[in-house]
Amino acid sequence: MRGEEEEGSYEAPPISALLDVLLKKRRDTGAVNLVWPRLYLSNASCARDKALLQDLGVTHVVNAAHGRRRIDTGPGYYGDAGVAYLGVEADDRKDFDIGAFFRETAEFVHSALTQHGVVLVHCARGVSRSAALVLAFLMIKRGLSLMEAVETVRTHRNILPNLGFLHQLRELDTALHRCGAEESRGQRQVNQHSPIRH
Template identity: 45%
Template sequence: MASGAPENEDDTQCTLEELDDIITQPAGGMTMLPNTAYDEVYDNLLVGDESIARDLVQLRRLGVTHILNAAHGVDIHHVNTNEDMYTKLKVTFKGIEAIDHMSFNLYPFFQESADFIQKALDSGGKVLVHCIQGVSRSATLAVAFLMLKCHMTVKDALRLVRSHREVCPNTGFQQQLIKLDSELRLQRNNKIQTE
């Protein structure tokens, strides 16, 4: 349903301006917030907000089997959920204590989050990645997953997620995604050269 194959991108470094255009272009140059609690951004991968993460009835109805809380914690800037909350649903839970701030380094969590999502999808599961609003932390981890596991460029991955949900990773997270994009591009080029 929400799958998309990566487009051919040139080998030039992606810029913040290009990512900003992807985020704002569908809304005529404005940043929009989603008007839904969740959206499927890729097959069996949902990005959503705090309300869907707490709605056990809706989670069961949707068939969610795995939850990745990208805003795990107890203060006002986090969503206080845990594995105990989802025991009756038999949902596998993972929490990342990220802050939606430009200076927060989300990069170290890209690989483990992508592995968690991929393992869930490989087992026939359905994953909800959420934060408070479902626009920055969770969207960043969804984009990183598409880059790491589906071999998309940052622009293709962000385009795909943005085509299904209004998202806006903060500038620091965008820079970290650009860094990941550069490293993956370098790995691909090195692999091609050694073959």
Template identity: 65%
Template sequence: MKPEEEPEYQTPPTCDLLSLLLKNRRPTGAVNEVWPNLYIGDVATAQDKSLLRDLGITHVVNAADGPQHIDTGPCFYKDTTIQYHGVGAADCKDFDLSPFFTETADFIHGALSQKGKVLVHCARGISRSATLVLAFLMIKERLTLVEAAEAVRRHRNILPNVGFLNQLCNLDSFLALQRKNNIT
């Protein structure tokens, strides 16, 4: 290998990601800004309209949308100017969250492009919402999965379930291959 060449990026195995996510954990609050104008929070944050107003939240992504989960929806925010995007995801390793990665990343990107502030939440703000934020950072900000996880972990403890981590690994491998093919 020539000195000016970088080694080819490899998506880490899930066990290495879990180690990264579990090391040096410290208390985090109900809501944290994890990227400029992008917040991860829990259900209590999403349901506290005065807090959302104080934070300047303009867009909400509910990663646990629906009557069986957290049934806020656009009607809950009708007395505000908040724009809503719901993803009806179950926090179980067998749920395929990956079909929602691009549409949610597009929603977040559109909001941030308009100088908005986005809250992405689920029940506890640890697994589903974190997975969607990591996917956004990978798709729109062109971060690797490790870079995205490290960026978010600087501000909030997250721990996507193992199924979601595997889906993020697949996305990471796909995006790395796409970047490699676009360069050559």
């Protein structure tokens, strides 16, 4: 988890180090995988399989490839199953700004898990767009560094966010560390000036 680095001393891992972890010892990890308690990562065919979702106990779905020309399930597709839905219209291109969806998706997943829900995050193959959103959730809401998040998910599923998404995740990692260092420094200052209570 992120420690109390001084501002400016943390540097997100280079792309080469991330790729080393993402590409080593790849194996068949299947179509759907539990990558965090009550959080699944899958491809589109699993997301369309209502019987499978029911078996997994899924209560919330994040579609990272939402849209008419992509995977057009939408909230109506799951309506009769009572599944909450978040559609993210993301393209799997290195120049696409998936970072614009990091916080909204993290809030949706966090809220679902807080209510003891079970979340399925997917895109077409469950490798790039959906993986980037899951990594961002783990960083924003669970306090993992980017490398910790990658290693955690990679233990359960082969993922490979495109290079543009990895750059955006590195930016998020750096920003979260900077914010954490500032909060930590501010807390130390408050503690130094707090009256002593007996």
